[in-house]
Amino acid sequence: MTKTTNERELALAVLLSVLKEGAPAHLALRNILEKYQYIDKKERAFVTRVVEGTLEHLIEIDYIIDQFSKVKSAKMKPVICMILRISVYQMKYMDHVPDSAVCNEAVKLAKKKGFQSLAGFVNGVLRNIGRNLSSITYPKEPKSLCWSVQYSMPEWIIDKWLLAYSEDTVETILQDIQREKPTCIRFDPDKISKADLTNRLLAEGVEKAEEHPLLPYALLISGYDYLGFLESFEEGLFYVQDASSMMAVESLPVKSGDYIIDVCAAPGGKALHAAEKLAGTGHVEARDLTEYKVGLLKENIERCGMRNVEAVRMDALVYDEASCEKADIVIADLPCSGLGVLSGKKDIRYRMTEKQTTELSQLQRKMLSVVKDYVKPGGCLLYSTCTINREENEENTAWFLGEYPEFVLEKEKQYLPGIDPCDGFYLAVLKKQES
């Protein structure tokens, strides 16, 4: 087996686990890169690029395959379909890989995976695509179909956004989602200065580290292999988090000594950020539903060396009498459709359905009506999601204010990808009146 085949085989394994078994892409990719730590930086970059690129262009790739294959992609054996997909991605988007090499490797991989009898089919479809790639015609209308193929976004999502935002805004969002972006990290200026952290990162092999335009304690970094390998990460000197998500805690009136409950806290971005704002005082109770999630919280608390935050297993849907009117701040960063973070999590768009977004908005309402009681009079409830779906955001906040007039809206902001310099994110700060 050649090294090249090996990389494609790893990409194939990740994509099958994502698109066939429903594993989240970032976790499936991380697991395989951790398992194959011995492969070099270039090979790891190839696997990452093929996985992310194939997901990013999946609808377009299937459209291309379906132009040249009698058996449509939806009807193919999953392994064969996925081999064709990663191959079309390389042919269309990786100029340095010759089409003939892509075809040969695809045929070898099909045989290796036990599909000897379909090797000719794979070869025929790919050679045909290779010959005609530059003359493929794309749909021109309706807009949602045209953009669906161009930006590989399911049509129902585009239709939903077109109802909420202008055409220009929707196209800006779609373009931004396809753009390659640096990773955003948060650091605690009380622990390390920006200059010292930047120097550490550059010394550890990160190519670029720049201040984020929204926040002085956020850096945009790029040109690294795997963050988990960096000593500065292991030492807890930074936390990977988008700036929009940092704006949630940044919008809160956190003061020394506050008691804060984060009802859906894992993996801990906002809980740890709030604990940092407390500067060693007060207490953050970081809750989540399962032992696994509480484990993730504990890992991050430990790595960041925080003492004023504690991970607790608790169901946000079940009323906790002991918390009634105890918290200065309740953070409700609730499960959502994730349609604001499609740039980093490229697979969400293929998993989420319209029906699920409605179910999620109902779930969010239920959670809010339970956890609102934990806020002290005069305290605040933060409601946030990483989606740009109005039903889960502004509409839920309007519903909440109608149901619970003891709360008033202090702040509300919808960040949009491409319009704001960050992911899509929604936040509402709701203050509970004193009387």
Ligand SMILES: C[S@@+](CC[C@H](N)C(=O)[O-])C[C@H]1O[C@@H](n2cnc3c(N)ncnc32)[C@H](O)[C@@H]1O
């Ligand atoms: C958007 S994520 C939270 C992200 C987190 N606030 C952060 O900043 O890192 C939503 C979380 O809600 C948790 N969750 C889902 N249902 C829950 C429930 N019934 N009770 C508590 N947590 C729940 C999920 O496990 C997930 O970790």
